[in-house]
Amino acid sequence: MLEVNHIDTYYGELKALWDVSLTLDKGEIVALIGANGSGKSTLLEAIAGLLPPTTGEILFEGVRLDKEPSHRIVEFGVCLVPEDRGIFPGMNVSENLELGAFSKRGRKEKEETLHVVYGLFPILKNRRNQLTRTLSGGEQQMLAIGKGLLSRPKLLMLDEPSLGLAPLVTKNIFEAICQINQTGVSILLVEQNVHIALRVAKRAYIIENGRIVQHEQAKNLLRDRRVIQAYLGTHYA
Amino acid sequence: MPKNWKSFFIFGGIIALLAMLPLFTNRSDVLTWSCLTLQYILLSQSWNIIGGYAGQVNLGHAAFFGLGALTTRYLWLAGLPFPASLLSGAFIATVFALLIGIPAFRLRGIYFVIGTLVLAEILKVVIDTRFPVASVLPVETLLTYSLLPRYYLSLMGAVLSVIAVYFISRSRLGLGMMAIREDEDAARTSGVNILQNKLIAFAISTFLAGLAGGIFAFYMVAIQPGYVFSPIWTFDSVVIVFVGGIGTLIGPIIGSVFFVLLKQWLSLHLPGGLHLAVFGVLFILVVLYMPDGFIEAIRRYGKMVTLGRKPMVQGG
Numbered sequence: 001m002l003e004v005n006h007i008d009t010y011y012g013e014l015k016a017l018w019d020v021s022l023t024l025d026k027g028e029i030v031a032l033i034g035a036n037g038s039g040k041s042t043l044l045e046a047i048a049g050l051l052p053p054t055t056g057e058i059l060f061e062g063v064r065l066d067k068e069p070s071h072r073i074v075e076f077g078v079c080l081v082p083e084d085r086g087i088f089p090g091m092n093v094s095e096n097l098e099l100g101a102f103s104k105r106g107r108k109e110k111e112e113t114l115h116v117v118y119g120l121f122p123i124l125k126n127r128r129n130q131l132t133r134t135l136s137g138g139e140q141q142m143l144a145i146g147k148g149l150l151s152r153p154k155l156l157m158l159d160e161p162s163l164g165l166a167p168l169v170t171k172n173i174f175e176a177i178c179q180i181n182q183t184g185v186s187i188l189l190v191e192q193n194v195h196i197a198l199r200v201a202k203r204a205y206i207i208e209n210g211r212i213v214q215h216e217q218a219k220n221l222l223r224d225r226r227v228i229q230a231y232l233g234t235h236y237a
Numbered sequence: 238m239p240k241n242w243k244s245f246f247i248f249g250g251i252i253a254l255l256a257m258l259p260l261f262t263n264r265s266d267v268l269t270w271s272c273l274t275l276q277y278i279l280l281s282q283s284w285n286i287i288g289g290y291a292g293q294v295n296l297g298h299a300a301f302f303g304l305g306a307l308t309t310r311y312l313w314l315a316g317l318p319f320p321a322s323l324l325s326g327a328f329i330a331t332v333f334a335l336l337i338g339i340p341a342f343r344l345r346g347i348y349f350v351i352g353t354l355v356l357a358e359i360l361k362v363v364i365d366t367r368f369p370v371a372s373v374l375p376v377e378t379l380l381t382y383s384l385l386p387r388y389y390l391s392l393m394g395a396v397l398s399v400i401a402v403y404f405i406s407r408s409r410l411g412l413g414m415m416a417i418r419e420d421e422d423a424a425r426t427s428g429v430n431i432l433q434n435k436l437i438a439f440a441i442s443t444f445l446a447g448l449a450g451g452i453f454a455f456y457m458v459a460i461q462p463g464y465v466f467s468p469i470w471t472f473d474s475v476v477i478v479f480v481g482g483i484g485t486l487i488g489p490i491i492g493s494v495f496f497v498l499l500k501q502w503l504s505l506h507l508p509g510g511l512h513l514a515v516f517g518v519l520f521i522l523v524v525l526y527m528p529d530g531f532i533e534a535i536r537r538y539g540k541m542v543t544l545g546r547k548p549m550v551q552g553g
Binding site: 048049050069070071074075079080082084086087088089090091095098099100102103104105106147151 | 409412413415416419420422423424425426427428429430431
């Protein structure tokens with residue numbers, strides 16, 4: 001469904017991605033793992049059109065995404081929930097969800113999706129008139145994912161959904177991510193919490209210094225000595 | 238929605254009362270102040286659309302007010318019927334806005350602010366040198382000059398701007414504008430076409446600013462062409478919007494009433510030009526201590542009265 005073919009990306013003069021390729025099939029959860037500054041977020045931004053690649057191509061269901069502006073990419077059913085969550089702190093919860101359904105694609109089925117989102121995260125319904133900046137970190141992440149779902153994505157890209165959250169809240173968020181995946185939404189996941197990421201994902205890519213260095217079934221990576229030492233800590237060995 | 242109906246009746250009632258104002262009084266000072274207040278409502282609401290809702294701090298607003306004023310004035314005095322002149326003025330302002338909007342909206346934040354400010358100043362210098370002579374109404378127009386049509390025209394302009402802001406704030410366009418104001422990247426990944434949304438907001442804003450200029454040109458007996466391009470028009474609007482409540486429907490109305498009354502009172506009691514300093518200080522105080530403007534203070538006071546106790550600190 002998603003095919004990233006040999007892309008290079010620059011921040012001005014600085015090269016951030018070198019010849020990166022990645023594929024994702026319909027219904028899959030794929031994890032992207034790497035240290036800080038390795039290019040994980042950059043790759044998601046490239047797919048979402050925020051930082052188009054200079055070479056290579058990004059194909060989504062046969063469409064060249066790298067030729068499209070961000071707001072059009074949303075219409076194709078590709079949605080990014082960025083690391084800073086992409087929510088609007090000065091607006092209340094329902095306004096944020098309303099903006100999630102801003103695209104033509106999302107607007108068509110807004111009421112149904114809203115129902116699904118409130119079912120997934122009931123707390124959002126209770127907080128719907130509350131200003132977003134007064135929500136807790138976990139609630140903000142739920143809102144970010146809920147807002148993303150309102151665009152009716154076929155592919156949801158999540159950048160560090162566990163960032164700054166307590167372990168129990170992280171567990172809830174990942175349960176929700178699995179539920180979302182079961183409804184047929186493919187997920188591309190960037191996550192520092194490698195252990196949890198490799199348990200929900202089917203396959204994973206390891207990225208180092210802007211290059212993909214390894215690509216494996218997630219369950220094999222969980223047993224890989226190098227991965228364990230680099231990302232999980234020795235007590236897992 | 239009974240709550241909405243109440244607002245509609247209040248709004249309709251105020252318009253009806255204002256429309257009947259000339260029946261109650263023929264004091265020309267009252268009518269003059271009312272004209273000015275209504276014109277300021279139109280101008281400040283027009284700035285509120287781009288600055289308050291879309292969050293693009295346009296400090297070149299005087300350029301659009303000036304273009305509307307000058308175009309309307311010269312077409313009207315050249316013999317074109319006034320309504321056609323007025324619409325042409327607003328149209329020219331909008332066309333100019335779209336021409337400069339495409340490059341200007343490539344700038345973000347402070348660069349957009351400086352860019353628009355400089356643009357208006359360049360235009361003012363050009364106009365000052367190209368049109369050095371004041372435009373005075375011809376004698377036959379002066380003989381029939383009456384405040385009444387000016388008053389009703391100002392009222393129509395003000396009402397139009399309030400209606401425009403009301404519908405924008407409840408539309409998809411307005412939602413996109415507010416998203417851009419809050420976070421441009423998040424708006425983009427939510428599917429908002431940033432440039433298109435900004436340009437539409439700018440076009441509506443400058444159309445109304447051009448209209449305000451045209452009405453002012455109709456109202457004034459004598460106009461120095463450079464004066465309508467003076468940065469005063471920009472900064473008066475900014476002060477009014479901030480003092481009243483930025484990004485709100487009612488804020489600019491409260492701000493305009495307060496601004497005109499205080500300005501008249503100050504210019505009667507302070508030596509020439511000093512009232513500008515008072516507004517500068519007031520602006521700083523409002524931004525520091527009352528960033529949501531008078532409207533928020535009134536809302537809190539209202540809550541305090543109805544609850545019968547001190548309001549709780551917001552946020553925390």
